[in-house]
Amino acid sequence: MAYAGVLDKTMGAETAGHLQLMIDTAIRRATLENRFGLGMFLGVDGRIFSSAIPDELDPQEYRLLNLVKTNLGHICHQLRLENMLMSIQKFEAGTVVICGVGERAFLVFLTTMPIEVTQMDTVLGSVLRTSIVVRHIFESRPITPEILSEYDEPVGAELKRLTRIVFLEKFKESREVRKNRELEAWLKSKLSPLVGPGPLSEMLTMAYNEVGTSVAFMTPSHWDRLLTIVLERLRELQGDTVAEKAEREWRGHFRQVLASFV
Numbered sequence: 001m002a003y004a005g006v007l008d009k010t011m012g013a014e015t016a017g018h019l020q021l022m023i024d025t026a027i028r029r030a031t032l033e034n035r036f037g038l039g040m041f042l043g044v045d046g047r048i049f050s051s052a053i054p055d056e057l058d059p060q061e062y063r064l065l066n067l068v069k070t071n072l073g074h075i076c077h078q079l080r081l082e083n084m085l086m087s088i089q090k091f092e093a094g095t096v097v098i099c100g101v102g103e104r105a106f107l108v109f110l111t112t113m114p115i116e117v118t119q120m121d122t123v124l125g126s127v128l129r130t131s132i133v134v135r136h137i138f139e140s141r142p143i144t145p146e147i148l149s150e151y152d153e154p155v156g157a158e159l160k161r162l163t164r165i166v167f168l169e170k171f172k173e174s175r176e177v178r179k180n181r182e183l184e185a186w187l188k189s190k191l192s193p194l195v196g197p198g199p200l201s202e203m204l205t206m207a208y209n210e211v212g213t214s215v216a217f218m219t220p221s222h223w224d225r226l227l228t229i230v231l232e233r234l235r236e237l238q239g240d241t242v243a244e245k246a247e248r249e250w251r252g253h254f255r256q257v258l259a260s261f262v
Contacts, residue, residue: 020050021169022137022162027107028052030130034123036109037061037094041134044076044104049138060093060112068096068108079106086124097124099131105138107131133158180218183257190250191230195237203233220258227251 023041031039031052041050078084079100087098094112101107107130115123132155143163148156191200207229208214211222227250235243
């Protein structure tokens, strides 16, 4: 929101997408900062709302994850009926930390690295803070200065930090989408006089299909490939001279626009 020339570079969970991004970011940050192997946010019915799981698990991490899956029913029973707040389970393969998030959801963090006794207070404090943050977001509560003042400073600071991250993520996304649409419109304006509306539509449809994405999700490498496809087709229709002139002009324009901030 712009006000008196100042841009408030924060954004609350105003949509389901924003809410999910904030929860995903909170889980990811807690997992990385505490050097856990993976983290998850689950419901007592077994649904996974969010997770930070690497693409590949080592054997010990896989074993710990299977232990959690095997005991999921028991964990959910303890949370739902026995009001379990936090559990630390140490196995030969590593450590599992479980923390309730309200009455019907919980966090699970796994690590195969040894956790020293002197580190436990810091780690558990971080997990508890994450559970409070995730509950606040999950319940779609507003993030205002008045609301944040109700929490301890670390919790309020983390919630404020997440609103900043959401702003940066969505601002970047919208900027890139806008830039991509502008590039497509410019390309159409250059192609249409050369090939006509019918071949233009066919040419771009074929090019996007071959690139394998849509205009909103185009990256510089996608645009480079799409231009190659379009220019090859233009060469077939209009000859080498027209195609070579277009390539010199168009690739330079695309490089300039893609490298610009807005």
